[in-house]
Amino acid sequence: MxxxxxxxxxxxxxxxxxxxxxxxxxxxxxxxxxxxxxxxxxxxxxxxxxxxxxxxxxxxxxxxxxxxxxxxxxxxxxxxxxxxxxxxxxxxxxxxxxxxxxxxxxxxxxxxxxxxxxxxxxxxxxxxxxxxxxxxxxxxxxxxxxxxxxxxxxxxxxxxxxxxxxxxxxxxxxxxxxxxxxxxxxxxxxxxxxxxxxTDWRPIELRSGVHYGDALHYDTGDTEKLSVQPNENPTAAIVRDTLQDDGSALVFVNSRRNAETAADRLGETVSSELSVEEQNELSELADEIRSVSDTETSSDLADCVARGTAFHHAGLTSEHRSLIEDAFRDRLIRTVSATPTLAAGVNTPSRRVIIRDWRRYDGSIGGMKPLPVLEVHQMMGRAGRPGRDPYGEAFLLAKNHDELDELFDRYISADPEPVDSKLAAEPALRTHVLSTIASGFVTTRSGLFSFLSETFYASQYADEEHLKSIIQRVLRYLTDNGFLTQSEESLSATSLGHTVSRLYLDPMSAAEIIAGLRSAGSGSISALGLYHLVTRTPDMYELYLRSGDREKYTEIHYQRETELLGPAPSEFDESAFESWLSALKTARMLEDWASELDEDDITERYGIGPGDIRSKVDTTEWLLGAAEELAAELDLSLTTSIRRARRRVEHGVRDELLELVNIRDIGRKRARKLYQAGIETPEDLRTANKATILSALDGREKTTEKILENADRDDPSVDDVQPDDANPADHTMSPELSDTTDNNSTSTKSDDQSHLGDFS
Missing domain, CATH: 3.40.50.300 (P-loop containing nucleotide triphosphate hydrolases)
Incomplete structure (x- = not known):
């Protein structure tokens, strides 16, 4: 047609x-x-x-x-x-x-x-x-x-x-x-x-198989020699062969650390295939990547990119990921090593896909678990771009002959798993039952059951009694926490329930926040206490505890116990107390950020990427905004403290810089430099000596003029103004700004938080 x-x-x-x-x-x-x-x-x-x-x-x-x-x-x-x-x-x-x-x-x-x-x-x-x-x-x-x-x-x-x-x-x-x-x-x-x-139809052929020994074993039964040279691993051998045929390769691994290590190791393989022109373009791209974030992760990524490789995972910032994806689509970057994030619909095709790791860690079983067939097939589907590639190929890697047979049976010859509804889980239902009632979709029990009968779950399963029993428990929970009122048949959301639904909170998160705020009474409430409160809700993924962290954060818990909101679980309840400490670790990371600790120091200390910091900051800002509205709804006199903690984490600054960061184009670092030069308020920007301001902003004339214009200075021009060298700003963070830091931290970059947000 x-x-x-x-x-x-x-x-x-x-x-x-x-x-x-x-x-x-x-x-x-x-x-x-x-x-x-x-x-x-x-x-x-x-x-x-x-x-x-x-x-x-x-x-x-x-x-x-x-x-x-x-x-x-x-x-x-x-x-x-x-x-x-x-x-x-x-x-x-x-x-x-x-x-x-x-x-x-x-x-x-x-x-x-x-x-x-x-x-x-x-x-x-x-x-x-x-x-x-x-x-x-x-x-x-x-x-x-x-x-x-x-x-x-x-x-x-x-x-x-x-x-x-x-x-x-x-x-x-x-x-x-x-x-x-x-x-x-x-x-x-x-x-x-x-x-x-x-249908299984594709515009170009996708050949799949397994590499074992010195050969590619295809799903057609054919084999093709692909030798692994001395001091070369199978992944590098396939990448080398792909690049020599003017193709690109996408390598899937099971953790962030492995993605970074694989990209670094493949740099030698890829760099030897680059032209001088490509090397120059990659050098420019590497500089752009370094400018995104002043962290070791950003620097490591730039070093890889300069050699034609990259890694891709949720620890990167969105700017990092976008730059990598665009350059890979343009085939400037020839090889990307990625966690499965990149298989989730983002348009990043390549000539060949290599699934190096077909198992990943599953905390629920405490060990490695094979990937689902559907997920592996999604990865394989990245191979081959119509109009660019004559074909696409995807391979798993086998270590022995038995594994060769297993991989063919498990993935190459297997059909994907069926899709099953996950709606009948209490965490999902408590959120959606409340929103369905609060939005006026239903007003009665029978109406609620009728609506849920229109879901995919109901079309898949005929067990109505099981669903009704879960709904009864959810309704009881929502009523007990003041989000719903119900009679024998009617259901209606309370004012608080409407607020929780509008704020898009998990009702359990709202209940946790409300209980914590009420426990504070009218007393003082610290930023750490608020950060800890929202990080222990279901809407926040906590940083997990590494070796030695339990002892460290138990000590911090007792040192700062009076700041924490709500009763702590008993140390004898190991699971609950460990979750409490994980939230405390996450809260400490946020406190470090809001105390202006350098981003690179935070990523090093907590074993996370710059993308994790921004993800946690965004979620915390949202949850504290919700907490502020809940406090107002309940007439608790805590809104000022919550707003201040929210704005501090939003901008990553201490209290004294909150006025300055309100000015567009002034971030946490520029605000601190201006403050140390005596420029403490927007009014100071409108009246202070321009030479002092220019000096604090490292002599950057265009930046200075833009900031002065944003501050509504009558004449923002700095033409003929020279930086005030007699009063230079101290551009380093003074020791007192790091009063939340721990100089005995043993965090290392290799401590990988790879399970956090890789599928976000």
Whole structure:
């Protein structure tokens, strides 16, 4: 089927596609058109990566807009939201507007009412429904990308409930679900009342197999010699062979530390294949990476990039990850070593994929566990880019002949696992039951059961009594904590329950915060106490305790016990007390950040990456904002202390710099330099000697003028102004600014927090 034969698209859409070289539809895309994707029919497309799933979604959204509607594209990750929104920008030439919504769970997103296509994470869509976003009712097409993530215990329930709510809000909405190839795609199609396209077709061949000895063993039964040279490991041998064929390689490993080590070791293999021009471009990219973050992780990444390799994991900042992904797509960076984060839908194809580690640590069993088949197939699907690669290849690595056979049986010849709903878990249900009642979706027990009967869980399992028993426990918990009131049949959220739902808090987090704030009474409340309170909620991933940490943080616990909010568990309750100490470790990290300890020192001390710091800071800022609203709701006189602690962690500064960091373009380091030069307030920026200010800002004239303009100085120009060398700012942090630090810290960079946020 050629694209010109597709009807119901906006004027100019076919011309746009043809200019991009899209003249013929792939078989799955043609099948989607025949199934009615451009006439409003529901559709589930279960097809391999790189087989044109996104184009199917585009056809659905464009035809919905042509019918006068609005389209919503739901993604699992914030990074993927930005990527898809950028991809859809091309439709602006057709007069179609694009909006992206990923953060601020209290925002109703009224501005999105003016957009034709809205890209958002499932959590953001859920929050928009809770906050009664007015444009939700106008949706005529909802696309759910990576819908198989309904199987994910963390994100799956939110996606499932969100899709069920959207369908109830607008029964006529077109549902389009995109998935990797899964075992029970027909079950999802049945739930969504959708036609199913289930195929293994790919535009270019994907060959998979296992490397063992000196050969590649393919799924076809063929073998190909690929020798491992002396002092070379199998991964390096495959990468070398790939680069010599002008390809790129993506290596999947099981931890951050392994990703960094593998990238470093592959530098020698890759650098020898680089041209002088590529070396120069990589040197410039390395400088850009160093400028993102002043940490050892950033420096190590830049060193790798200069040699044509990179590592990719959740410990990197979003800026780091974006730079790496773009350079890898452009094949400037030739090899990336990554944790499975990179397999989760982000567009990073390569000629070859090497799955070096097919087991990873699972804390629930205290040991290594094989990866799911679906996850391995997702990694393999990164191999091969249409129009760039003649083929794609993906390999696992075997150490012996028995493992060769095991890997073929476990992964190469195996079908992916079925997708199973994770909704019937109490942590998921307490959140979604409260929001469903608070948003007015249901007002009775029977209404609640009726709504939940429309979920994927209910379509999969006939055990209604099991679900009802869990719901009864959840309702009792929500009532006992003051979030709901209930009679024999009616259900209604209290004012506090409405607030908790609007703030997008797990009710258990809200209960923990409320109990902690009430325990403070009207007394003083420290930043550490507040950081510790929010870090021990279910909405925060704590740093885990390493060897020696239990003794260290037990001592800190007793030293600062009076600052901590709420009763500490008994030391004899090992699990509860260890969780308390893990939260204390996380709180100390946040306190160090808010006391202006250098980012590099924090990453070294706690064994984390710069991305972890920013992730924890963002979550803490959100939870403290919620705590501030809860304190106001309960009429507790703590809002000023909470707001100050929140702003300190937001900006990473001590109290005295809070006024300065309110000025745009003044961060924690510039604020400290200005303060040490005697510039302590915005008023000082408007009146102080310009030479002193210029000196404090390292003589950077453009930066100084921009800051003075932002501070509303009458004449921000520093033309002909010389830095005041007689009164230079002390640009180093004075010892008293590090009063929360521990000079006896034994933290090392090799202490890996790899299980934290790798799938965020």
């Amino acid at each position: 050629n694209v010109a034969s597709v009807s119901n698209l906006p004027a100019g859409a076919v011309d746009l596609f043809e200019r991009e070289g899209i003249t013929e539809l792939y078989p799955p895309q043609a099948e989607a058109v025949e199934a009615g994707v451009t006439t409003g029919e529901n559709l589930v497309a279960s097809v391999p990566t790189a087989s044109g799933k996104t184009f199917i979604a585009q056809l659905a959204m464009l035809s919905a807009i042509e019918r006068g509607g609005k389209a919503l594209y739901i993604v699992p990750l914030r990074a993927l939201a930005s990527e898809k929104a950028e991809e859809f920008q091309e439709f602006e030439s057709l007069g179609i507007t694009i909006g992206v919504a990923t953060g601020n769970y209290e925002d109703r997103g009224e501005w999105l009412a003016q957009k034709d296509i809205i890209v958002a994470t499932s959590e953001k869509v859920d929050s928009l429904i809770r906050n009664d976003a007015p444009w939700i009712d106008d949706l005529s097409c909802v696309v759910s990308d990576e819908v198989h993530l309904i199987d994910d215990p963390e994100r799956g329930p939110t996606l499932e409930v969100t899709l069920a709510k959207l369908r109830r809000l607008n029964p006529a909405v077109q549902s389009v679900a995109l998935s990797a190839t899964i075992d029970n795609a027909e079950a999802i199609a049945e739930w969504l009342d959708a036609a199913l396209i289930d």
